[in-house]
Amino acid sequence: MSENVTTAGKTIWTPFNIIAGGIVVIGLILTGLRFTQGLGAVTNLSDDNPWGLWIGFDLLVGVALAAGGYVTSAACYIFGMKRFHSAVRPAILTGFLGYATVVLALHYDVGRPWRLPYPFIMQRGTTSLLFEVAACVALYLTVLFIEFSPAVSEWLGLKRARNIATKLTLVLTIFGVILSTLHQSSLGALFLIAPSKLHPLWYSGYLPIYFFISSIIAGLSMVIFEGTLSHKFFHDKMDATHLAERDGVVLGFGKAASLVLAGYFIIKVIGISVDNNWHYLGTGFGLWFLVEIIGFVALPSFLYAVGVRDRNMTLIKATAAWTVLGVIVNRLNVCLVAFNYHLPSSERYLPHWMEIGTTIFLVTVLVIVFRFIVTKTPIFYEHPEYKDVH
Amino acid sequence: MDHFLTLQEFMTFTKGITYILMVAALLSVVGFWRFLSGNDED
Numbered sequence: 001m002s003e004n005v006t007t008a009g010k011t012i013w014t015p016f017n018i019i020a021g022g023i024v025v026i027g028l029i030l031t032g033l034r035f036t037q038g039l040g041a042v043t044n045l046s047d048d049n050p051w052g053l054w055i056g057f058d059l060l061v062g063v064a065l066a067a068g069g070y071v072t073s074a075a076c077y078i079f080g081m082k083r084f085h086s087a088v089r090p091a092i093l094t095g096f097l098g099y100a101t102v103v104l105a106l107h108y109d110v111g112r113p114w115r116l117p118y119p120f121i122m123q124r125g126t127t128s129l130l131f132e133v134a135a136c137v138a139l140y141l142t143v144l145f146i147e148f149s150p151a152v153s154e155w156l157g158l159k160r161a162r163n164i165a166t167k168l169t170l171v172l173t174i175f176g177v178i179l180s181t182l183h184q185s186s187l188g189a190l191f192l193i194a195p196s197k198l199h200p201l202w203y204s205g206y207l208p209i210y211f212f213i214s215s216i217i218a219g220l221s222m223v224i225f226e227g228t229l230s231h232k233f234f235h236d237k238m239d240a241t242h243l244a245e246r247d248g249v250v251l252g253f254g255k256a257a258s259l260v261l262a263g264y265f266i267i268k269v270i271g272i273s274v275d276n277n278w279h280y281l282g283t284g285f286g287l288w289f290l291v292e293i294i295g296f297v298a299l300p301s302f303l304y305a306v307g308v309r310d311r312n313m314t315l316i317k318a319t320a321a322w323t324v325l326g327v328i329v330n331r332l333n334v335c336l337v338a339f340n341y342h343l344p345s346s347e348r349y350l351p352h353w354m355e356i357g358t359t360i361f362l363v364t365v366l367v368i369v370f371r372f373i374v375t376k377t378p379i380f381y382e383h384p385e386y387k388d389v390h
Numbered sequence: 391m392d393h394f395l396t397l398q399e400f401m402t403f404t405k406g407i408t409y410i411l412m413v414a415a416l417l418s419v420v421g422f423w424r425f426l427s428g429n430d431e432d
Contacts, residue, residue: 255426262422266415273408276400305426 020364027361030354034108042354048340049349056335057359058105060187061328062098063137064211067219068226069095069144070180073173075256084252086245089151089379090230091223093370096144101366103141108358129186136183143176154383155376162386184215191334199338201280201289204271207334213264218327220257224250224320234374239381247313254316255308257323261301268293285341292333296326 034042045052072091075081107113119134126132146165153162188211191198204210227249231238272278280286300323307315336349374380394400 258426259423262419266419270408270411270415273411274404276404276407305422308426309429311429 020368023361023364024368026357027364030358030361031108033354034358039109039111042352042358044349044352044355046349048343048347051335051339052349053336053351053355053359054105054109056332057328058362059102059109060331060335062102062105063184063187064215064218064327064331065222065324066095066098066102067180067184067215068223069098069147069219070140070173070176071216071219072223073147073169074177075252077170077173078177081252083245083248086242086380087223087227087249087253089148090226090374091219092144092147093151093373093379094222094226096141096148097366097370097373099137099141099144101362103137104365105359105362129189133183133186133190136179136186140176140179140183143172143179147172147176151373151377151379154378154386159385180215181212185209185212187211188334191339194339197340197342198334199280199285199289199341200275200277201272201285202334202338204275206267206271209267210264210271213260213267214327214330217257217260217264217323220253220260221320221323221327224253224257224317225324228317228320230374230380233371234380237374237380241382242380250313250316251308251311254304254319257320258301258304258308261297261304261323265293265297265301268297285338288333288337292326292329296323296329300326 030042039045043052043054068091072084072088076084076088103116107116110116119131120138123131123134146168149165150162153159153165185208188207188209191203191207192205195203227246231246272281281290300319303315303319303322306312307319340348378386394403
């Protein structure tokens, strides 16, 4: 059992710890700068470009890639696919840490972070999409916390808390799917208000649907990708069930991702057709759009299909990493690349190195916390007192 | 770029293309599903 692994003879001065430690130190300095000197000191944000890397990557990409939680628990508990059960806890953990990092990153970007709870007490009205995103993300973070709590309860020996949280699984999963549908799509809907600012190839009335469907793709691919990394670095923490179900998870999620990617490609093409935007494909932005939908949507859909057909785990895992990159490309395209596309180059936004440093810092903190949790709590194995009790 | 004088013309044209694309897409999805599930254990 994984808890018997000894740490004797292991040094804390591993390459990862040294690099991560350096990133954390720099990140803390940048954090201090941001909160004492203001946004202008650490970012290239402006009135023309109020949303930059922190919104484009930390928020939009972060929320999309954290979608594995609701996708996996829906597959297991709503659709009854129990063969994916071993993937639920890692996916919920990834989702929980992902959303927590998103909320933490949001504190950096808003003008008065101590007012973050304000959407619940005073807001621009319930027709505001940003209010809906804030409410849903806050509620979903709570849902994820409760869904994740059984692992911590088992570690701490809190049986009653663990049993109460476990009984709520189905309700929380359903609530999580509802909330995810709402906020994943609403993040896309945020851009509906700026049709003149977003390039026509990316702007569409279907943006909310695009964002929701691509969040499913992101979730499925992240479960495979995170599982690949976890198997490489935390293999000794995994029990026999987890290891035995691994290939089934990769095949099943790969097959689902292939289909959803194919559907996503189709609706993207339909979106171009409905607005009659074919002529934009011959432009520079059009070329980049084709790179996105052919290279990062159609191609991974096909590669996933080939991988599933041939039971080629390596191909599926590589395609998952490529698809994750594709979701990142899509979100950054909508928020940064294709946004304000008509502005001259001198007024276009490029992230300040301090913004990039802060983003890397936040991702590093997420990885460090993830590593701590999976090495201490029953994520990749079943706690001996609760074996087969699900 | 096609020249449309009325919204009716625009909608007729774009809807027509969209319907053709959707029929092609639905047929393709059937073929894609068969390709994807080709080696599944029954």
